[in-house]
Amino acid sequence: MGKYDFPDARGHFGTFGGIYMAETLIPAVDELWRQYEHFRDDPGFKAEFAHELAHYVGRPSPIYHAKRLSDHFGGAQIYLKREDLNHTGAHKINNAIGQALLAKRMGKKRVIAETGAGMHGVATATVAARFGMECVVYMGAEDVQRQAPNVFRMKLLGATVVPVESGSRTLKDACNEAIRDWVANCDSTFYIFGTAAGPHPYPMMVRDFQCVIGEEAKRQMPQLIGRQPDVVIACVGGGSNAIGMFYPYIEEENVRLIGVEAGGHGIATGQHAAPLTANAKVGVLHGNKVYLMQDADGQITETHSISAGLDYPGVGPEHCLLKDIRRADYVAINDDEAIAAFDALCCFEGIIPALESSHALAHALKIAPTMNREKAILVNLSGRGDKDMNTVARLKGITL
């Protein structure tokens, strides 16, 4: 393939992305973009970001050869990029640190965030405490229930958690409410957006902060096996951990990239959160043009996934482009397949993965047996599963 150079100056990834926002927020988005353009190549900013990642987050995260798991399933060897070992337990902290450093330079004393599974909310509450900022996190009321431990963590960290009762009471509604807060308070407030979607510059900025994952992996894999992996797999909700892993590999054409969406009860049931796999129509939501789950009238449909972090009707614009240019493949893993992979990693490796990451792992377990033992699959283990104890216990009929 030729040179990959996206987005364009106004945040377009091909026909996707852009800035689809009400006029009330355009000035705030423009200001953010100007400031980010200024600081993204600033040596002082880059050095502080690298320092925080090393000393506060604990990077680089290791890559672990899941040998017993690989032997049990047979076929390709499975390697795990251990984002679950980061401070706060997921990849979300990489981006939250980056945006908080930008907020600090822009003189913002208050940060807000949306959260689904709660990992981005926890990461934002964490960096707000770290940098002495006021923090408000919007979270769908349904997610507040199913991710109770993370709600408690955010409160311990000094954040205010606002349960959102409108719409489907999940991640998309939390986004709506955070945007409303930002409209009213954009002078004082920085919106730390959690995924590689939304209006420009968020998809690019979140990718830039997360691609430390793929950059490390590109250095680590040759040290482990003498070459790059054959396949790289990551789960995709909005797609921040996936784009962070994929982006440095885009021009490595021999490395196959697979994004795994939430298949919920199965694509055929309509109860899923897999716009790319289900060939959803292109639409506009939350500031960008993307593949979007919607009905024939253009109303956004409710999604279903066992994993709150993947329970979102859209997907980041760069994944839409990677699908269209066929640089990445997108597949779906159903709730029960994700749970089986969750159990397998617990039993064979002593690692409790997040339900989101379990989707990526489940696809690796599906394709590994079809590949020979010399092949290598790298799975981005984007987070740990402590937050999912209640959900998993309930599924197994156990009361904690």
Add this chain to the structure above:
Amino acid sequence: MSRIQTVFDQLKQQGRKALIPFITAGDPHPQATVSMMKALVEGGADMLELGVPFSDPMADGPTIQRASERALKHHVSLRHVLEMVAEFRATNTTTPVVLMGYGNPIEAMGWETFAKRCAEVGVDGALTVDFPPEESGEAFQHLARHGIDPIFLLAPTSAPERVDAVVAAARGFIYYVSLRGVTGAANLDLAEVAAKVAAIRGKTSLPVGVGFGVRDAETAKAVANIADAVVVGSRMVQEIEKSDEKNVAANLARLTRELRAAMDSINR
């Protein structure tokens, strides 16, 4: 001449300002919308803004969100809204109707189909909240082809160069958002509104309407003093929420008359 321009020209000759009430189509019930539109006109509305319900109304406060939710319970879609306008036009050929909503329902219908249907049923303008001029070029060519005015918002935070870009793309009138926040938010700062409206007028001959935060006759009068049109949204929706189905049209007419009387009482 378009209905929008005709109305503004007539009002200017009379030394009066335009009253533009907003209701969400299908709220509280799809069967009620056309009679409510007629009641608003009887009460003294010069133009109507009809909200197209959307599942994710990010720029709206809780009041208009609830209106959207009530309409969506009845599965009111953009197709139905256009049919309602056609029904309204059967008895009213002069009052301009502007559709206000979010871009995705139009994207789903297709801009060419939407613009063509607007022209057929008698829609005069379209305000797509989340489509700024930069992303609207191709879509709005379809509106232009069918003579539908693209209406744009300007905000207190819009920089001078953005005002230039927006007035260049806009037709019909400019909708100035009078406060920072979502629809129906806190009280507005009249001095700031007056200064901004004057600045916008310096750059365009289009009429300037002011909305977001006009909550009573007194505010409507004050805004009429400084702008060409007064848009009243959340207050109308609150009236719908307070009414039962039998008296909702009468209550809207009464509220519109109050606003009209206050606006017409300004010294000129």
